[in-house]
Amino acid sequence: MGARLHIIASVTLAVAAALSGAVNVGSSARAQPAALTAKQSTALEAYNRALSDFKAILSQRRRQIDAHEPLPNLPGQALYLARVDVMSTYKDLTDALPSRLGRPNKYEVPPAYFDADIEPLIDEYRALFDVMEAPPPNAQASVTPFKDVVDLGTAIARAKGLDAKGADAAGRISLGLFFAETNGKQNVGNGRSNTYIGSFQTGPSEDRNGRKRWQAIKPSIAALDPKLIARDDREEARIGSLDHRLNHWTAVRDGLMNAHADLFAQIPDIARTLPDPIDQMKFFELIQIIPTATRAALKSGNLLQSRVSDPTVMKYLRNNSIFAYGRTDRARTSASFREILDAMWLFNQKFTRAQAEFERVRTR
Incomplete structure (x- = not known):
C-alpha cells in the first residue's frame, strides 16, 4: 500500500509541476536557435500561447472539481478545444522547425503533433474527463462489460448468416467500437454533449431505432443462442422504463443494431479489402462518424481509392480527430479512404487495447 501511495503522490506532483511550469514542459519547443525566421517565431509564439491556455483551463477545471463547484454546461468542450489547439500549433511549429520533432510518447501520437514533455498534462486531461463523464447514479453496470460486447456482436453476426470466423471478427470489431467511443468504460456520460x-455514446433516436431493430432480429438469435436471450430478458426487466442507454447491455445492443449490424454480413468482403484487423475497426468507426460517405465508398467496389470532398464530411472527420491538427492537415479539402484510415492514428492505441481484451475474452 505504501508503494502505491508513493506512486500516486509522484504522479500528482508531476501534474502539479507541469501545470505550474516548474518542470521542463515543452522544452523542445522553447530551446530555440538564436535566430528564427518570422514564420518560425510566429509558430513558436502560437504554440507557447496554446500551451499556456491549456494549462490554465486544466487548472481551472481541477480547482472547480476539487472545490465541488458547479461546472459549466459541456465542461469538457473548452478542455477539448484547448488540447486540439496545443496539438495543432505544435504541428505548425514542427512544420516550420523540423528539428524540433520530439521523441516518441506513451500515447503513440506521431511526434510531429505532440511534444512528449507534456504527457503529464494529457494525463490530467484524461483524469478530468473521467470525473466529468462518470456514469450517472442510476446507471446499471455489468461485471463482464467486455464479454457482453463480444457476445452481442458475435450473436448478431451469426443471426446475419456469418460463419464462426466472420462472427468472431464481428465480436472483435464490436469491442473496438466500444473502446473508440468510451475508452472501454461503461455507462459514461459526455462532457462535450x-x-x-x-x-456506445448514442442519442435517444439512435437508441430507439436500435431497440426496434433488435426486436426484429431477436427470434433469429433466440434460435441460435437461447442463453443470450435469457440474459437479454433479464437486462430488459432490470432497466424497465428507464432510458435504455443507462444499462450497459442494452446500450451496447441497441448501438450495434442501430449503426453497424446491417453491415456485419459484409465483414468477409470488408476483411478481404482490409486484412489488417485495426483497419477493419477503423472502417466500422467511420460508419459511426460519416455513415453515408462510408457506405457509398463500400458500394463503389473501390473502397480505398474512393474520395470524400464534401465540406460537411470533412468537418465531421476533423471533429473526430482526423485531419484536425495543424494548418496543413486542416487545409485539406478531400481525402481517399486509404488516407482517412491512415490519419486515424489517435484510434490506434484504443483498437490495440480492444484487440488485447478480445483475446482475453476469447481465452476465458
Whole structure:
C-alpha cells in the first residue's frame, strides 16, 4: 500500500509541476536557435500561447472539481478545444522547425503533433474527463462489460448468416467500437454533449431505432443462442422504463443494431479489402462518424481509392480527430479512404487495447 501511495503522490506532483511550469514542459519547443525566421517565431509564439491556455483551463477545471463547484454546461468542450489547439500549433511549429520533432510518447501520437514533455498534462486531461463523464447514479453496470460486447456482436453476426470466423471478427470489431467511443468504460456520460451518453455514446433516436431493430432480429438469435436471450430478458426487466442507454447491455445492443449490424454480413468482403484487423475497426468507426460517405465508398467496389470532398464530411472527420491538427492537415479539402484510415492514428492505441481484451475474452 505504501508503494502505491508513493506512486500516486509522484504522479500528482508531476501534474502539479507541469501545470505550474516548474518542470521542463515543452522544452523542445522553447530551446530555440538564436535566430528564427518570422514564420518560425510566429509558430513558436502560437504554440507557447496554446500551451499556456491549456494549462490554465486544466487548472481551472481541477480547482472547480476539487472545490465541488458547479461546472459549466459541456465542461469538457473548452478542455477539448484547448488540447486540439496545443496539438495543432505544435504541428505548425514542427512544420516550420523540423528539428524540433520530439521523441516518441506513451500515447503513440506521431511526434510531429505532440511534444512528449507534456504527457503529464494529457494525463490530467484524461483524469478530468473521467470525473466529468462518470456514469450517472442510476446507471446499471455489468461485471463482464467486455464479454457482453463480444457476445452481442458475435450473436448478431451469426443471426446475419456469418460463419464462426466472420462472427468472431464481428465480436472483435464490436469491442473496438466500444473502446473508440468510451475508452472501454461503461455507462459514461459526455462532457462535450448533452445528447450522447452510455456505453456506445448514442442519442435517444439512435437508441430507439436500435431497440426496434433488435426486436426484429431477436427470434433469429433466440434460435441460435437461447442463453443470450435469457440474459437479454433479464437486462430488459432490470432497466424497465428507464432510458435504455443507462444499462450497459442494452446500450451496447441497441448501438450495434442501430449503426453497424446491417453491415456485419459484409465483414468477409470488408476483411478481404482490409486484412489488417485495426483497419477493419477503423472502417466500422467511420460508419459511426460519416455513415453515408462510408457506405457509398463500400458500394463503389473501390473502397480505398474512393474520395470524400464534401465540406460537411470533412468537418465531421476533423471533429473526430482526423485531419484536425495543424494548418496543413486542416487545409485539406478531400481525402481517399486509404488516407482517412491512415490519419486515424489517435484510434490506434484504443483498437490495440480492444484487440488485447478480445483475446482475453476469447481465452476465458
